[in-house]
Amino acid sequence: MLKAEVQARQRVRPAVQLLSATSALALERYLGRDEAARFFRVVDDGFDVLNAGHPPDVKPFRRGYSGTPEQETALTALQREVEGLRVGSARHLPFQGGLLVDVRSVPGLLKDLQKTLGPDTYILTRRLSQDRLEATFGLLRVGGGSNTNPTPTDAMSRLRLLSLLMLTRRGVNILAPGDLPTAAEEQDADDPGGELDDIFTDYVTQAAPTPDTVQTAPGASETAPGIAQTAPGASETAQRLTGF
Numbered sequence: 001m002l003k004a005e006v007q008a009r010q011r012v013r014p015a016v017q018l019l020s021a022t023s024a025l026a027l028e029r030y031l032g033r034d035e036a037a038r039f040f041r042v043v044d045d046g047f048d049v050l051n052a053g054h055p056p057d058v059k060p061f062r063r064g065y066s067g068t069p070e071q072e073t074a075l076t077a078l079q080r081e082v083e084g085l086r087v088g089s090a091r092h093l094p095f096q097g098g099l100l101v102d103v104r105s106v107p108g109l110l111k112d113l114q115k116t117l118g119p120d121t122y123i124l125t126r127r128l129s130q131d132r133l134e135a136t137f138g139l140l141r142v143g144g145g146s147n148t149n150p151t152p153t154d155a156m157s158r159l160r161l162l163s164l165l166m167l168t169r170r171g172v173n174i175l176a177p178g179d180l181p182t183a184a185e186e187q188d189a190d191d192p193g194g195e196l197d198d199i200f201t202d203y204v205t206q207a208a209p210t211p212d213t214v215q216t217a218p219g220a221s222e223t224a225p226g227i228a229q230t231a232p233g234a235s236e237t238a239q240r241l242t243g244f
Contacts, residue, residue: 019043046078050102053126064122067110079103
């Protein structure tokens with residue numbers, strides 16, 4: 001049984017796990033709920049089309065939206081279900097309006113792109129959402145530990161650190177100007193959807209203060225041997241990060 005309370009109701013993952021093809025199969029096979037299973041499959045297929053992000057994905061609907069008959073059928077079925085869904089006496093709730101806008105606008109966007117770029121063009125619809133922007137804001141907030149409301153100066157510093165971590169994960173030597181990627185290279189670089197998730201732990205570990213750094217140990221005014229030594233290239237790195 002899925003039970004979501006308080007903030008958990010706003011999380012996407014439980015809804016994705018519930019409204020899935022796996023749940024539809026379980027409802028159909030073990031409970032005999034054919035109509036509920038059909039609804040779950042319609043939602044799962046439609047959201048796969050609207051969340052396409054990786055051409056070799058194991059699920060065909062998530063391999064990029066190219067306007068195939070199967071994809072159009074999935075979107076049409078999802079639109080029909082959303083339009084007919086009623087919650088209480090309300091005609092349409094805000095989430096229904098947003099879904100209908102997405103379902104109706106994506107085919108038109110594909111037609112415009114295919115006119116310009118050719119008939120083989122497809123859309124990775126996952127990148128049409130603001131999830132990546134929200135994830136970046138989330139990283140900027142948690143990067144300060146307990147300080148989740150950064151000032152503009154704090155946000156700029158955290159964004160520099162986040163950019164540095166993303167560059168180093170791609171093998172870029174920040175001390176060598178020639179290694180910095182050009183705009184064209186950045187555009188052509190492979191950007192897997194989970195990159196922000198992958199660097200989350202590294203970023204929080206390096207940015208957030210730890211109890212050892214907050215508490216002052218007895219005799220801290222006396223410099224321990226070797227701590228005062230500056231690491232090679234540290235000053236140069238600091239200058240490049242701060243822009244001075």
